[in-house]
Amino acid sequence: MERLEYQERDDTPLVILDAEKNEFLIAGKSLPEDTGAFFKPILNWLNQYATNPGEKTVFNFKLIYFNTATSKSIVDLLLVLENIHKNGNEVLVKWHYPDDDEDIQDSGEEFASIIEIPFEQVPYEYE
Amino acid sequence: MKKQKNDAGTLGFVYNFFTTMQDNDINLIYEGEITHQITKAFLTLTEASLEKSDDSNTVQKRVFHVMVECLQNITKHGDKIDESEIIDKKFSKGILLVGKCDDEYFVTTGNIIKNDKIDGLSVMLVHINSLNKEELRALYIKQLNEGKLSDKGGAGLGFIDIARKTGRKLDYEFHPINENYSFFVLKMKISRQKH
Numbered sequence: 001m002e003r004l005e006y007q008e009r010d011d012t013p014l015v016i017l018d019a020e021k022n023e024f025l026i027a028g029k030s031l032p033e034d035t036g037a038f039f040k041p042i043l044n045w046l047n048q049y050a051t052n053p054g055e056k057t058v059f060n061f062k063l064i065y066f067n068t069a070t071s072k073s074i075v076d077l078l079l080v081l082e083n084i085h086k087n088g089n090e091v092l093v094k095w096h097y098p099d100d101d102e103d104i105q106d107s108g109e110e111f112a113s114i115i116e117i118p119f120e121q122v123p124y125e126y127e
Numbered sequence: 128m129k130k131q132k133n134d135a136g137t138l139g140f141v142y143n144f145f146t147t148m149q150d151n152d153i154n155l156i157y158e159g160e161i162t163h164q165i166t167k168a169f170l171t172l173t174e175a176s177l178e179k180s181d182d183s184n185t186v187q188k189r190v191f192h193v194m195v196e197c198l199q200n201i202t203k204h205g206d207k208i209d210e211s212e213i214i215d216k217k218f219s220k221g222i223l224l225v226g227k228c229d230d231e232y233f234v235t236t237g238n239i240i241k242n243d244k245i246d247g248l249s250v251m252l253v254h255i256n257s258l259n260k261e262e263l264r265a266l267y268i269k270q271l272n273e274g275k276l277s278d279k280g281g282a283g284l285g286f287i288d289i290a291r292k293t294g295r296k297l298d299y300e301f302h303p304i305n306e307n308y309s310f311f312v313l314k315m316k317i318s319r320q321k322h
Contacts, residue, residue, distance in 0.1 A: 033163040065192070067192075067195050067199060068288045069199075069284075071284060072284065103185055103189065
């Protein structure tokens with residue numbers, strides 16, 4: 001599968017989806033003008049990946065800011081990951097949050113409560 | 128001669144405006160069309176100014192967050208008056224004010240709205256204002272789970288999220304302009320103490 005990579009911009013996050021290297025990351029800020037359009041190719045990529053996933057998929061979210069429309073798109077991505085998990089493959093979501101940002105931490109807990117897949121909260125020091 | 132008189136009036140207005148802003152702790156004021164590009168520019172400004180403050184990362188992010196949600200609400204849902212219907216040109220634009228006083232930040236927005244949307248918006252705002260912290264969380268999760276992105280790219284989460292991030296009731300007014308349009312003013316306050 002072809003690697004999907006978007007560089008980080010003022011209003012959109014860094015995205016790396018690489019099945020061969022087993023690297024899955026969405027990081028930075030996400031407040032696109034058209035959130036649905038931004039996430040559509042990402043969701044399409046993940047849906048395609050789901051038809052033939054790796055043995056273990058570790059999906060990293062390392063967002064410092066995201067708008068509510070992005071929250072909705074994150075749920076859509078998590079639901080695909082949940083399906084991969086239900087089909088008997090190992091999946092882990094790592095939710096990285098700045099250790100002094102309780103709102104991002106809370107968001108992680110809310111996402112974890114919606115889906116049924118292993119979900120790990122990972123604090124880090126943010127400068 | 129008439130022009131000179133206007134200039135003098137403008138100069139006086141600028142001074143009065145400046146002192147009014149200072150007296151009311153207003154740091155940023157914008158009047159004009161609210162677009163995504165303008166939104167991004169405000170965010171860069173706000174981010175730079177917040178970084179200089181002593182407020183916690185969480186409080187800074189909440190101010191940022193509330194600004195994004197309400198500006199994106201306006202860029203997605205704000206109405207534009209048809210040229211033929213313009214009674215007064217000033218109403219074709221929006222306004223944003225951001226300020227800071229000792230214990231809170233405030234973000235105020237104003238934009239035009241069609242009168243036939245007021246009932247729907249009021250029902251939603253009254254409902255959100257009736258909920259406590261836990262109920263807001265439950266509503267947010269429900270909407271996150273069941274809601275769909277609309278064709279305008281909204282998730283129906285914006286006002287719920289603003290209420291959660293501010294920890295206050297949403298303060299708003301509708302000012303009638305004519306039989307078709309009103310001006311919607313929303314004031315949000317963010318405590319500088321974590322809640």
